[in-house]
Amino acid sequence: MTRIHVTDVVKDYAIRTGLRRTRLRAVDHVSFDLIPGRTVALVGESGSGKSTIAKILTRMEQPSSGTVDVRLDDGNPVRGSLYRRQVQMVFQDPFASLNPFHSVEHHIARPLRIHGRTRTAAETRERVLQMLERVNLAPAATVAGRRPHELSGGQRQRVAIARALAPGAQVLIADEPVSMLDVSIRLGVLNLLGRLQREDRLAVLYITHDLATARHFSDEIIVLYRGRIVERGPSDAVILQPRHDYTRLLAGSAPDPERPGRVTADAVVERDAIDNSTCYNHFTGEWEQTGGTGGSR
């Protein structure tokens, strides 16, 4: 099995404000591990750096500093084509992530062939049908011949999940996988991800702004605010006893006005007043400093 160790990752983007070129720190000294059979939820509002972390893990972006170390159980590093096979992503938008000109079969057969999972056309076809059945798309032979526009959003997302698993994924990065789906079918897709995770002992990073599903579908929650981790711990602890003002805000409960140096209930409405220089770690029961010498944005 494969595990990922993210250590002290920073991502800066060069941006232009007016005539000035400046730097925007999207991810600020973030560390966490993804291990087989466990789901970590990365929670935060828009702009907190969640997608940037997903892009770094799937090598669409390079970190400005820090390391992403991917290793097999025996300690050997996972690189190159093995990395591309084993670390897969499910995107937010099932309408944009599938090619409208290709059949469902093509979408799943392609990674099977490219990554050498099947040898003959017959074997590929059989595997495609098996994958469709695994994601509860039936009848598989009919669905295989369909094009994306003939499917509902939920069905498309199931195809995207089958496509991600086809190369032999061991690590799944699910970036807001249900936020664009009808509320009524979200649970079904999340339950499917949960079942596949258990069956294949996948290491899953579940990116969401929804604390309720984060609690239900993950073992650990990491709360991200302005690129920094401000709270982390077992899912129940983070949700039931949130300690950081930002987590409390997300959870809809008032911050603790008694805590020195923290914002008051009134001020918390002003997001900018929230301090992200400390992180509450439920695993150690301690407050830790966040960020490095580079400062935050």
Ligand SMILES: Nc1ncnc2c1ncn2[C@@H]1O[C@H](COP(=O)(O)OP(=O)(O)OP(=O)(O)O)[C@@H](O)[C@H]1O
């Ligand atoms: N290519 C880029 N160039 C410049 N800035 C970027 C780039 N990509 C992201 N950012 C900025 O980095 C910050 C973090 O963005 P990111 O997309 O990672 O946040 P997010 O938490 O995933 O938000 P969302 O839920 O809206 O996707 C934002 O301020 C964003 O504007």
